[in-house]
């Protein structure tokens with residue numbers, strides 16, 4: 459089969475909604491059939507966010523009305539999300555073994571982006587000189603995973619930066635659930651969310667990648683969708699969605715303390731502060747090496763809603 463290209467992805471992203479629905483239903487059916495053949499139970503990984511709401515609805519509307527959803531609760535989600543999840547039928551709630559506070563204290567804050575936080579973690583903790591040098595200076599060939607000049611100040615900061623929260627708060631609980639229930643998830647990620655996801659889509663050759671080893675199988679049936687498609691779908695079918703999306707300034711609905719993308723405006727902290735001030739204060743007081751998340755965000759230049767702008 460001819461390998462996929464970026465231009466193929468862009469062509470698919472420009473398809474009309476009906477064509478995308480057909481394509482996605484085909485991908486869900488293929489995934490469900492694969493699960494049947496390999497003795498696994500399919501489910502939709504459900505975050506209560508826009509994409510996974512669309513994915514769960516598509517799966518139940520067109521493929522299996524009893525498709526289960528699974529939500530991983532860190533205890534640090536917007537209360538609106540938790541309420542919405544609890545009101546959605548047939549959703550199992552799982553939990554990580556560590557709290558966000560413990561994860562921050564042990565591994566550091568999730569700042570900037572997954573890739574940059576990973577680079578920082580390696581620079582701060584890796585025993586491999588070679589890896590540290592790569593994260594700092596690259597190898598003259600590859601460009602991914604190198605700490606950008608703008609974030610070099612993080613190296614000498616007194617707190618730690620890391621992307622480990624994702625593994626500890628999300629990935630491991632799902633892996634444990636999959637093992638204990640012999641299940642496999644579909645996820646609602648979209649290729650257009652980042653360059654990295656675009657490359658993943660192209661390298662995998664589509665929405666599904668099937669392996670003889672079910673743990674290596676991956677299904678992301680909404681890969682070619684955009685945010686606009688998700689909203690069009692929700693409005694067309696009158697799908698219930700979480701009320702947090704009606705609040706201006708919400709750009710993501712994961713953990714409320716997440717510092718990924720905070721440098722791009724910090725709007726989500728303003729929303730959190732105005733809707734749930736206690737939760738906001740709790741998040742700002744998470745510490746790494748005795749320094750608070752508030753301190754780290756200030757150092758990034760994020761204008762926090764309960765602080766005066768600096769006067770020059």
Ligand code: SF4
Pocket residue numbers: 568623624625627628712713715716717718
């Ligand atoms: S949403 Fe942010 S803070 Fe939460 S697990 Fe994912 S990366 Fe970490």
